[in-house]
Amino acid sequence: MKFPWYEYAANIATIVIGAAGSLFLIKRDWKRYGLLFLLSGAVGTGLCYAFVLAGLYIFPNRPIQTIWSLPFLVMVTFVPFTVLAGVQFSPQRWIWKIPYYWAIVHIAVVSEVVLLAYTGIFRFTFGWDLWDSYTAWWLFYLIFEWIGGKIIPPRLRTPLSGRQFRYGRWAWIVFHTIVISTIFAFGVFVGFTMKQ
Structure with missing residues (x-):
């Protein structure tokens, strides 16, 4: 089956970035980071499957991964x-972890919006929508933040300073840019789907 070039590009780029980034981080401590990698890959793939x-959802187009019913290589990288x-x-503190993961969850969900709107890679079916995805991503990341805190000791982590999330600092600017722009993107997506 032939897919559009951009679907191949999106899959390949995601797999390469995921694999390279994971290897870079696993090098810090292959046992601990490797364990977290395996756990999150297994749980993420299992939940998706x-x-x-x-x-609840389907993956109609799966370039380079046609033998599975989900984008397996993306899920494990x-x-x-x-x-x-x-x-x-x-x-380090939960008061700053929340906006940090808030931005990460928004990036994950807006990625789903792009896939839904512009590709044939991903489709919701009966009983699942963006709110369900939003909730699932929050639970997934917060549970693995807790698990990661048990597996990865503080000496192996490079936490962002909580001060950087205060007004006018770089993390505050990045956080607000991500959250505001993704909320706008969600609104546009909902507007287009309501018209249809």
């Missing part, structure tokens, strides 16, 4: 990379 089996990076740079 369960949701596909339950008929990029999703664990986002978990590893999330744990690696997560601020």
Whole structure:
């Protein structure tokens, strides 16, 4: 089956970035980061597969991954990379972890919006929507932040300073840019789908 070039490009780029980023972080401590990589990859893939089996969403176009009913290579490379990076740079205090993961969740969900709107890679079916995805991503990342905190000791992490999330600092600017622009993108997507 032939797919549009941009679907191949999106899959290949995601897999390469996920694999390279994961290897870079796993080098810090291959046992601990490797364990977190395997756990998050297994749980993420298992949940995704369960949701596909339950008929909540489908992956009609799966360039370079046609033998599976889900984008397996993306699930075992990029999703664990986002978990590893999330744990690696997560601020120490929960008051700053929340906006940090808020931005990460918004990036994940807006990625789904782009896939829904512009590709044939991903489709919601009966009983699943963006709010369900939003909730699932929050639960997934916060649970793995907690698990990562048990596996990865503070000496191996590079937490962002909580001070950087205060008004006018670089993390504050990045956080607000991500959240405001993604909320706008969600609104545009909902507007287009309501018209249809």
